[in-house]
Amino acid sequence: MPDRIIWSVYVAVVALVLFVWFQFGGMSVDPKDRDIMLGTWTDDAGLPGNSVRFYLIAHDLPGAPLATAFEGRATLIRHLGEEKAEAGWNYGSWDPLVLNLLVGEKSRYAAIRKLDDDHILIRFGTDAEEMYRFEALDHRDTRRLTRIGREELP
Numbered sequence: 001m002p003d004r005i006i007w008s009v010y011v012a013v014v015a016l017v018l019f020v021w022f023q024f025g026g027m028s029v030d031p032k033d034r035d036i037m038l039g040t041w042t043d044d045a046g047l048p049g050n051s052v053r054f055y056l057i058a059h060d061l062p063g064a065p066l067a068t069a070f071e072g073r074a075t076l077i078r079h080l081g082e083e084k085a086e087a088g089w090n091y092g093s094w095d096p097l098v099l100n101l102l103v104g105e106k107s108r109y110a111a112i113r114k115l116d117d118d119h120i121l122i123r124f125g126t127d128a129e130e131m132y133r134f135e136a137l138d139h140r141d142t143r144r145l146t147r148i149g150r151e152e153l154p
Helices: 002-023
Strands: 039-043 051-061 064-079 082-094 097-103 106-116 119-125 143-149
Touching: 051 143, 064 097, 082 106
Parallel strands: none
Antiparallel strands: 039 051, 039 143, 051 064, 064 082, 082 097, 097 106, 106 119, 119 143
């Protein structure tokens, strides 16, 4: 009987926590916007010819014929002080949306916020603690990017 009471209390607490979480907004990033950065973007106020392209590469998983893994990749032209840089990325956080980037041997982070389907705010940084904060985009290094190309999901 005591085990049944413990489980009932546990379920009630979990339900209460979820209820409160959803009442106060839940996740601030809509799940369908987690891939908003996929595509090619330019900073209208940046260097001529600049662009950032985020895309995914599909890989079959050995021994799992029905599963597919996706590798996040990025090409940055005239960003981060380089003429052209290739990077790998993964999700660091969905709320706020932050990508972990590996550019060459350097770890960087990209905080991203959707403005609309064709515009995002983005800020690149090297300090994880700073970049994972909700106010990371309230900074002078934040750039407004305009979509110049769409990327189809593999």
